[in-house]
Amino acid sequence: MDQSRCDVLAFSAHPDDADLFCGATLAAWARGGLRVCLVDLSAGELATNGSVEERRSESLAAAAALGVDSPREVLGLPDGGIDHRDAAQLQRVVRTLRTAAPTVVVAPWREDRHPDHRECSELVRAAFFWSGVSRYDQDASVARRPRNLIYYPCHSEAPVTHHVDVEGTIDRWEAAVDCYATQVERGGARRPTHLNRTEFREGLRARRRRWGETAGVKWAEAFVIEGGLALDPRSLVSAVDRIGSEERGDSR
């Protein structure tokens, strides 16, 4: 990881998760001037389609499409073998967190059909805690805990607590998804998978519309934030006022 600190550090189990499942928010943060860093726990070597090299070049292209220009790191944990009870894996993620020193950490939600997404979630959750414990790995890294850990839903439904208006960056998200041809497109020698059905991408788009409808905007992404999130009073009013202003013109 680049030594300069990150504002946001987003973890993926495989080199596409954060992009596919919360990419428009990542793009919005980057556009807003925040330093967004991406870490892929595995290189995605178990993928049905696409080599490790192809997946790496696709993930770099996707990050660029999102406007994320900090280095994208691959930790090299085993695809299919991410394990939050593995002490070496935990230490690896703790060191990544301490070095990057983000304000906010983003990880997959822990309930998901893919075991690696579940394990990635629990591994980052555990590392988030241990990163702040001074005697953990004290010979190699200095304790520092990020301010918050938030989760993005992947394949499965999640108990969403917050929505983010992504109308301004939904096009960047679409462009990023386009970069993952080996994963989300059929054709040639590619074998059919859950991800490369047309319904998968339609579903990703549809739930952004549904979350938008819930939140009173056109497009939204959704997150799970445990333990609540305190807004400063001014930003609460400005968020509500911006969304409500269109509706006040229509008295029906």
Ligand SMILES: [Zn+2]
């Ligand atoms: Zn994945």
